[in-house]
Amino acid sequence: MTTSIKASTKLGFLGAGQLARMSALQAFRFGIQVAVYSDRPENEPVQFMTPYSYNGSFDDVDKMVEFAKSCDVITLENEFINSSVLRKVQKESGTPIYPSPDSFALIENKLIEKQTFENAGIPVTPYKLVKDSVDFTDFGKKYGWPFLLKSSKGGYDGYGNKTVHNLTEAAKAFEALGGHEGHDIIAEAFVDFTHELAVQVARNETGSVVYSCCETVQENHICLAVLAPAPVDEAIQKKAQELAVQATEAINGKGIFAFEFFLTKNGEVLLNESAPRPHNSGHYSIEGCIGSQFENHVRAVLGLPLASTKMTEPAAVMINLLGTHSRPAEADHVTDALTTKDGHLHVYGKVQSKIGRKMAHFTLLGDDLESTHQKAKLLTKDIEI
Amino acid sequence: MTTSIKASTKLGFLGAGQLARMSALQAFRFGIQVAVYSDRPENEPVQFMTPYSYNGSFDDVDKMVEFAKSCDVITLENEFINSSVLRKVQKESGTPIYPSPDSFALIENKLIEKQTFENAGIPVTPYKLVKDSVDFTDFGKKYGWPFLLKSSKGGYDGYGNKTVHNLTEAAKAFEALGGHEGHDIIAEAFVDFTHELAVQVARNETGSVVYSCCETVQENHICLAVLAPAPVDEAIQKKAQELAVQATEAINGKGIFAFEFFLTKNGEVLLNESAPRPHNSGHYSIEGCIGSQFENHVRAVLGLPLASTKMTEPAAVMINLLGTHSRPAEADHVTDALTTKDGHLHVYGKVQSKIGRKMAHFTLLGDDLESTHQKAKLLTKDIEI
Numbered sequence: 001m002t003t004s005i006k007a008s009t010k011l012g013f014l015g016a017g018q019l020a021r022m023s024a025l026q027a028f029r030f031g032i033q034v035a036v037y038s039d040r041p042e043n044e045p046v047q048f049m050t051p052y053s054y055n056g057s058f059d060d061v062d063k064m065v066e067f068a069k070s071c072d073v074i075t076l077e078n079e080f081i082n083s084s085v086l087r088k089v090q091k092e093s094g095t096p097i098y099p100s101p102d103s104f105a106l107i108e109n110k111l112i113e114k115q116t117f118e119n120a121g122i123p124v125t126p127y128k129l130v131k132d133s134v135d136f137t138d139f140g141k142k143y144g145w146p147f148l149l150k151s152s153k154g155g156y157d158g159y160g161n162k163t164v165h166n167l168t169e170a171a172k173a174f175e176a177l178g179g180h181e182g183h184d185i186i187a188e189a190f191v192d193f194t195h196e197l198a199v200q201v202a203r204n205e206t207g208s209v210v211y212s213c214c215e216t217v218q219e220n221h222i223c224l225a226v227l228a229p230a231p232v233d234e235a236i237q238k239k240a241q242e243l244a245v246q247a248t249e250a251i252n253g254k255g256i257f258a259f260e261f262f263l264t265k266n267g268e269v270l271l272n273e274s275a276p277r278p279h280n281s282g283h284y285s286i287e288g289c290i291g292s293q294f295e296n297h298v299r300a301v302l303g304l305p306l307a308s309t310k311m312t313e314p315a316a317v318m319i320n321l322l323g324t325h326s327r328p329a330e331a332d333h334v335t336d337a338l339t340t341k342d343g344h345l346h347v348y349g350k351v352q353s354k355i356g357r358k359m360a361h362f363t364l365l366g367d368d369l370e371s372t373h374q375k376a377k378l379l380t381k382d383i384e385i
Numbered sequence: 386m387t388t389s390i391k392a393s394t395k396l397g398f399l400g401a402g403q404l405a406r407m408s409a410l411q412a413f414r415f416g417i418q419v420a421v422y423s424d425r426p427e428n429e430p431v432q433f434m435t436p437y438s439y440n441g442s443f444d445d446v447d448k449m450v451e452f453a454k455s456c457d458v459i460t461l462e463n464e465f466i467n468s469s470v471l472r473k474v475q476k477e478s479g480t481p482i483y484p485s486p487d488s489f490a491l492i493e494n495k496l497i498e499k500q501t502f503e504n505a506g507i508p509v510t511p512y513k514l515v516k517d518s519v520d521f522t523d524f525g526k527k528y529g530w531p532f533l534l535k536s537s538k539g540g541y542d543g544y545g546n547k548t549v550h551n552l553t554e555a556a557k558a559f560e561a562l563g564g565h566e567g568h569d570i571i572a573e574a575f576v577d578f579t580h581e582l583a584v585q586v587a588r589n590e591t592g593s594v595v596y597s598c599c600e601t602v603q604e605n606h607i608c609l610a611v612l613a614p615a616p617v618d619e620a621i622q623k624k625a626q627e628l629a630v631q632a633t634e635a636i637n638g639k640g641i642f643a644f645e646f647f648l649t650k651n652g653e654v655l656l657n658e659s660a661p662r663p664h665n666s667g668h669y670s671i672e673g674c675i676g677s678q679f680e681n682h683v684r685a686v687l688g689l690p691l692a693s694t695k696m697t698e699p700a701a702v703m704i705n706l707l708g709t710h711s712r713p714a715e716a717d718h719v720t721d722a723l724t725t726k727d728g729h730l731h732v733y734g735k736v737q738s739k740i741g742r743k744m745a746h747f748t749l750l751g752d753d754l755e756s757t758h759q760k761a762k763l764l765t766k767d768i769e770i
Binding site: 003004005006007008021025028029030031032033034045047048049050051053290299304305306307308310312328329330331332333334335338339341342345346347348349350351360 | 388389390391392393406410413414415416417418419430432433434435436438675684689690691692693695697713714715716717718719720723724726727730731732733734735736745
């Protein structure tokens with residue numbers, strides 16, 4: 001176990017968006033230095049937070065090796081880099097990457113991900129690898145139309161997913177998702193759920209810690225709000241937490257991980273998606289827990305002992321503030337959000353607002369979940385960003 | 386009142402040490418960009434946190450003007466820059482500086498500072514401008530030996546102060562402090578105090594907020610620990626808070642300010658020192674209050690409404706972790722500090738440890754001040770840094 005923090009330690013982020021940004025803030029708290037590698041042409045938030053900034057493609061092994069050599073540890077804020085690329089970068093640079101390329105390899109492909117978790121005894125949403133209209137028909141018969149087609153690589157916030165109601169739509173979606181180019185496409189049944197739940201787990205060689213089970217309130221696959229703890233039975237919360245820890249162990253995870261579950265009408269908890277990184281569902285933990293998901297991300301990848309995940313107040317609600325305009329970024333009408341006693345506004349420092357883009361969030365703590373949720377919505381309803 | 390936060394806003398810090406660093410972390414939380422001007426040859430903490438870094442002297446108006454022009458607002462983390470220099474930089478760059486040069490002018494000289502606060506009806510420690518041995522003798526007769534001689538400019542953590550027991554020591558100290566070169570030297574009586582107290586106030590055009598009155602536990606003018614709220618009568622706490630707000634108004638302060646008081650054996654509260662910046666006595670507020678002194682520093686200078694200063698737990702104790710070695714910075718034996726549930730370790734990212742240098746701090750929250758203080762000392766006693 002690492003019991004020292006060296007000021008000269010440099011933590012490198014592959015990706016420079018809001019998740020890396022909030023992790024970097026925690027690295028700074030420990031006096032750790034931060035370097036960043038971005039694949040975007042425009043300046044991203046973390047690039048305003050370090051003198052050590054690289055630009056390049058996530059396929060450019062040489063450039064990433066050069067970057068990794070300048071760092072002591074590398075971590076990621078997304079799952080878009082191929083595990084074989086990560087493995088090469090780790091090997092050629094000699095700099096460890098956490099979560100490890102081996103962990104990534106077990107979840108980067110949705111098919112392998114499902115199999116990994118099923119093999120670990122974790123119930124997942126019904127799915128099947130599909131190739132043609134016979135497969136579509138069979139799946140529709142078994143689980144009913146409509147169902148989802150998902151590319152096995154690169155889904156994020158609903159991208160890479162298509163809802164299909166019939167054979168024609170299925171064939172079209174299969175092609176749009178790259179099935180005709182040999183990409184693995186899986187069919188996934190629509191689950192009749194009452195709640196979408198999420199749990200974060202941090203784990204490294206010192207042990208693991210699990211966050212409260214929260215509810216993600218979604219509309220069109222976009223998360224509008226997160227309620228912690230989730231307004232479901234404690235036994236359900238505990239079940240989701242147990243499955244999340246099991247899932248983290250199944251991929252031998254070192255870092256912070258998020259798991260999204262469906263709570264079905266029958267009371268089953270089914271694992272839906274996993275993310276080997278800080279997750280939108282855990283933003284409430286910055287003020288809502290003693291140690292946030294970002295703090296434990298940094299601690300986990302540095303090999304430091306992990307922080308308590310205990311909630312600081314009985315209820316925490318996080319509201320995502322999505323771009324309402326396409327314009328140079330500016331958060332307007334934020335007075336209510338800034339002046340409410342237990343409210344905490346976070347603005348991500350993206351230069352450009354786009355409609356629907358995640359630009360900021362607001363967390364409100366309170367004693368009662370429902371009233372805190374209503375109040376948080378009210379306090380943020382006039383914000384334009 | 387500003388109700389918008391623009392992502393492109395750049396906040397410039399004159400000074401790049403731990404106080405600017407913790408303020409910068411709050412600026413980043415709002416998506417604000419940070420630039421820094423340092424007068425130190427070695428890299429300072431904030432210089433690892435921004436691509437916008439300048440080096441130069443605090444006397445070099447042209448260089449500071451160039452820096453200020455690249456920023457939207459300038460703030461400071463120390464009181465070492467002459468107000469006339471700040472006024473020139475503000476005028477020539479067109480970039481506002483907060484706290485304003487006018488506020489600085491009222492407190493940069495200890496003599497003027499004392500007069501400013503006395504004129505506002507705030508009781509200060511007994512003092513007198515002294516020129517020669519007749520003055521020393523008179524002061525000693527009136528208030529007793531030993532007393533303090535202070536240079537009217539540039540005191541910090543006990544530097545610029547000398548305790549004198551007799552005429553010979555007084556003459557020697559007078560010269561060492563620059564009295565023979567025309568620097569104003571004031572004599573200050575030793576106050577027979579039971580507690581050293583401190584209060585932070587944030588103020589801008591939207592209003593003002595005041596933090597709890599805390600106790601600073603000092604040894605040889607070095608602050609070892611801060612206890613919040615101070616273990617003194619509530620009436621005394623309230624008195625100190627009122628005086629701190631009055632003092633902030635007396636200098637028309639915009640920003641965050643800290644005031645240090647003596648609580649005398651007779652129960653008087655005497656203003657001892659003021660600082661127009663975040664202050665070591667307010668570090669506990671990062672976790673101990675809903676809005677920290679650093680958050681309110683940033684809010685105040687940007688013209689944003691101020692955050693609640695309410696404490697999050699009944700007791701907060703901050704332990705300063707001073708350099709125990711002269712070596713490349715490394716915090717050893719930090720496991721206890723990292724794993725205690727309500728403990729929060731902050732490492733400043735200074736590259737080099739020096740014995741006695743402020744390198745890090747540890748805050749512990751709890752229900753009871755005395756036991757929290759004992760526990761915090763125990764958890765940090767083995768840390769080497």
